[in-house]
Amino acid sequence: MRYEVDFLIVGSGIAGLSYALKVAPYGKVCILTKGEASEGSTRYAQGGIAAVMYDSDSFDKHIHDTLVAGDGICDREVVEMTIREAPDRIRELVQYGVNFDLDRSGDRFDLHREGGHSEFRILHHKDNTGAEIERGLLEAVRRHPNIELKERQFAIDIITQHHLGQRVTKHTPNIECYGVYALDCDTNRIDTYLAKVTLLATGGMGNVYSTTTTPIISTGDGVAMVHRARGVLKDMEFMQFHPTSLYNPAEKPAFLITEAMRGAGAILKDRDGKEFMQKYDSRLSLAPRDIVARAIDNEMKLSGKDYLYLDARGIGRDGLINGFPTIYAKCLELGINITKDMIPIRPAAHYQCGGIAVNREGESSIHNLYAAGECSCTGLHGGNRLASNSLLEAVVYAHNAAQSSIARINQNTQNNQIPDWNAEGMVLNEEMVLITQTKKELQEIMWNYVGIVRSDLRLRRAFDRLNLIFRETEDLYNRSVLTEPLSELRNLIACSYLTIKMAMARRKNVGLHYSLDLIDDSAKD
Numbered sequence: 001m002r003y004e005v006d007f008l009i010v011g012s013g014i015a016g017l018s019y020a021l022k023v024a025p026y027g028k029v030c031i032l033t034k035g036e037a038s039e040g041s042t043r044y045a046q047g048g049i050a051a052v053m054y055d056s057d058s059f060d061k062h063i064h065d066t067l068v069a070g071d072g073i074c075d076r077e078v079v080e081m082t083i084r085e086a087p088d089r090i091r092e093l094v095q096y097g098v099n100f101d102l103d104r105s106g107d108r109f110d111l112h113r114e115g116g117h118s119e120f121r122i123l124h125h126k127d128n129t130g131a132e133i134e135r136g137l138l139e140a141v142r143r144h145p146n147i148e149l150k151e152r153q154f155a156i157d158i159i160t161q162h163h164l165g166q167r168v169t170k171h172t173p174n175i176e177c178y179g180v181y182a183l184d185c186d187t188n189r190i191d192t193y194l195a196k197v198t199l200l201a202t203g204g205m206g207n208v209y210s211t212t213t214t215p216i217i218s219t220g221d222g223v224a225m226v227h228r229a230r231g232v233l234k235d236m237e238f239m240q241f242h243p244t245s246l247y248n249p250a251e252k253p254a255f256l257i258t259e260a261m262r263g264a265g266a267i268l269k270d271r272d273g274k275e276f277m278q279k280y281d282s283r284l285s286l287a288p289r290d291i292v293a294r295a296i297d298n299e300m301k302l303s304g305k306d307y308l309y310l311d312a313r314g315i316g317r318d319g320l321i322n323g324f325p326t327i328y329a330k331c332l333e334l335g336i337n338i339t340k341d342m343i344p345i346r347p348a349a350h351y352q353c354g355g356i357a358v359n360r361e362g363e364s365s366i367h368n369l370y371a372a373g374e375c376s377c378t379g380l381h382g383g384n385r386l387a388s389n390s391l392l393e394a395v396v397y398a399h400n401a402a403q404s405s406i407a408r409i410n411q412n413t414q415n416n417q418i419p420d421w422n423a424e425g426m427v428l429n430e431e432m433v434l435i436t437q438t439k440k441e442l443q444e445i446m447w448n449y450v451g452i453v454r455s456d457l458r459l460r461r462a463f464d465r466l467n468l469i470f471r472e473t474e475d476l477y478n479r480s481v482l483t484e485p486l487s488e489l490r491n492l493i494a495c496s497y498l499t500i501k502m503a504m505a506r507r508k509n510v511g512l513h514y515s516l517d518l519i520d521d522s523a524k525d
């Protein structure tokens with residue numbers, strides 16, 4: 001089937017939905033999403049969204065905290081723009097119907113604090129902020145007559161001049177995006193979606209690693225599509241590991257224990273119940289995430305243990321049950337009463353700071369292709385994202401991309417020469433075990449050799465192992481009917497390749513990139 005729309009959006013998390021609501025008054029909008037509409041990292045966000053809402057805080061402080069966490073390599077202008085725009089974007093979320101908790105007065109937002117923040121500035125909805133944002137935005141999108149939301153549609157590739165038979169390399173000037181090819185997961189048909197403007201809002205790539213807090217849909221599809229289309233990607237070596245995921249090895253994704261708990265007074269302890277963060281940073285349990293995750297990793301390696309503890313008992317029974325009801329209930333299910341017991345934790349891959357390089361309008365290097373949210377790289381996070389700045393980045397860039405797209409929509413036309421997807425000559429793939437097993441191998445390689453602490457030898461080993469997996473998978477791809485698992489595996493391999501290549505090229509330790517063979521970057525703020 002062929003579809004023609006004005007604005008095509010891939011992804012129904014905070015970035016895709018906020019953009020959709022902004023462009024909808026100006027044309028026909030179609031959102032493709034590969035699973036159920038609500039599935040994505042957004043709905044799992046716990047801590048909240050960072051913004052300076054009152055005079056007790058200041059833009060300068062939030063800017064400073066972001067630059068410090070980013071370890072000196074953030075784009076300062078992007079940081080300033082994002083943080084100054086934050087209050088307007090928060091007010092819009094509220095207008096769309098999102099509820100943030102209010103303090104006892106009922107007039108002001110209740111604000112939390114997280115690692116790396118010098119002030120209480122995290123707006124939240126209990127400890128399930130993302131689910132509330134996703135609910136509010138989805139309801140608003142479903143009410144809008146110009147927006148069609150299509151579930152179980154898996155975008156495979158961006159359509160460019162390559163599909164018109166032209167040779168496209170990364171040096172080709174003016175690569176154009178005409179839309180995407182997408183697999184209808186119910187019929188296995190590959191459809192052609194043509195659009196005047198396309199937005200990728202496909203989220204993160206945590207599933208490159210064996211332990212991750214991200215949902216199974218986070219397979220780096222947008223990043224991999226842009227890589228195949230020869231677009232520009234950036235900063236892929238900066239994978240953020242969250243220090244405190246709940247230790248429950250059988251569970252995927254790993255359940256998050258929000259940093260807001262440490263903001264409320266919870267303390268990291270070793271297996272003997274002793275505090276250890278004083279050995280690593282004067283900000284103790286509330287140091288930025290890269291530092292805390294490395295400290296935990298080191299303590300685990302020194303002791304040979306596979307988890308440590310977060311002691312939240314000091315927050316008190318009321319504070320825990322009312323402030324963190326989701327975590328309280330989850331732990332209780334596993335026999336851990338957090339008002340009395342310490343919580344077993346370990347780090348997990350959590351957030352990809354790098355991705356599709358975009359300018360301040362959210363435009364990628366490919367003409368008519370925008371990107372927003374976790375799949376994009378704006379320059380806000382530098383070497384390490386400050387907690388709760390990603391939901392903020394997603395709404396700010398969805399707004400900017402929408403303004404730019406609206407200004408362009410009347411000048412753009414669709415390209416009707418685009419051929420449909422060619423599936424000729426491909427046999428049915430019956431070897432699912434090859435895909436699942438290769439995915440596991442890949443995730444272990446990345447966890448063991450391209451994790452929190454790296455070295456030249458580990459990266460080289462990962463690269464060589466990946467090469468073999470890449471060749472086997474391309475061979476399978478060339479012989480098979482395209483399925484969602486196979487497509488995801490190719491995307492995970494592409495993202496792993498980019499991570500390793502960029503990690504090898506970064507010759508200083510900065511932010512989240514830490515190698516035993518490199519010296520520390522002294523350019524800290």
Ligand code: FAD
Binds near residue numbers: 042204213221375392
């Ligand atoms: P997502 O919400 O991940 O949505 C991606 C969408 O793209 C999904 O709809 C998916 O189905 C779709 N998609 C992907 N590939 C395809 C494809 N090939 N075809 C079609 N559709 C596709 N950040 C904060 O700022 N504050 C927090 O408190 C916070 N807590 C977090 C807690 C957890 C457990 C996790 C995992 C992340 C947290 N983050 C937090 C990070 C933040 O939630 C994410 O960065 C953000 O939600 C990403 O939003 P998004 O719209 O870019 O992507």
Ligand code: SIN
Binds near residue numbers: 386387
């Ligand atoms: C958390 O709640 O700890 C996650 C916050 C984030 O990832 O920004």
